[in-house]
Amino acid sequence: MKTVLLFLTITFLSVTTFAQDATGKTKKANAAFENFSYDRAIERYNELGSSTIDVMRKEALSYWRLNNTEEAELLFKDIVIAEGHNAEDELNYALILRSNGKYEESEVWMSRYANLNANDLRGSLYMREKGSYQRLLRENKDFTINNLDINSEQQDFSAIFYKDQIVFASSREGVK
Numbered sequence: 001m002k003t004v005l006l007f008l009t010i011t012f013l014s015v016t017t018f019a020q021d022a023t024g025k026t027k028k029a030n031a032a033f034e035n036f037s038y039d040r041a042i043e044r045y046n047e048l049g050s051s052t053i054d055v056m057r058k059e060a061l062s063y064w065r066l067n068n069t070e071e072a073e074l075l076f077k078d079i080v081i082a083e084g085h086n087a088e089d090e091l092n093y094a095l096i097l098r099s100n101g102k103y104e105e106s107e108v109w110m111s112r113y114a115n116l117n118a119n120d121l122r123g124s125l126y127m128r129e130k131g132s133y134q135r136l137l138r139e140n141k142d143f144t145i146n147n148l149d150i151n152s153e154q155q156d157f158s159a160i161f162y163k164d165q166i167v168f169a170s171s172r173e174g175v176k
Helices: 001-034 038-048 053-065 069-081 087-099 103-116 121-128 130-139
Strands: 156-162 164-169
Touching: 001 038, 001 053, 038 053, 053 069, 053 087, 069 087, 087 103, 103 121, 103 130
Parallel strands: none
Antiparallel strands: 156 164
């Protein structure tokens, strides 16, 4: 009897400690997410594993906000088929698919979102412009796109003229 009681006590304490540890890790991961520290949030969500749809969603959004759309796509793919997902998850999945060049699959999910949210402007605008990506993919003789030598693999944006020079913002390291 004492052995059974001791076993039950140890089991209870182990489960309680594990639950508190998981709750603490979730709070730390969520705090990192809320503070825009998405890389740290991803690390902490990975430690937790895909325990809940909310954890999966925040991890996917963290990847997306760090422009890692491939990882975000994989997570949202699981989210949109999971019980408890919401319409916003379907919209996000459609947008990520589009970012990854998967236009036809994106259209399927965008249509689902638009049908579920007829009053949402994003869905109704999509329905009016359905298939627009096909027009954008066609070659247009009015425009020519050239890759410049100043382009990099990093995020470069907001080029402007300033005192006879071009100034722009970039995530490049070591360049002034």
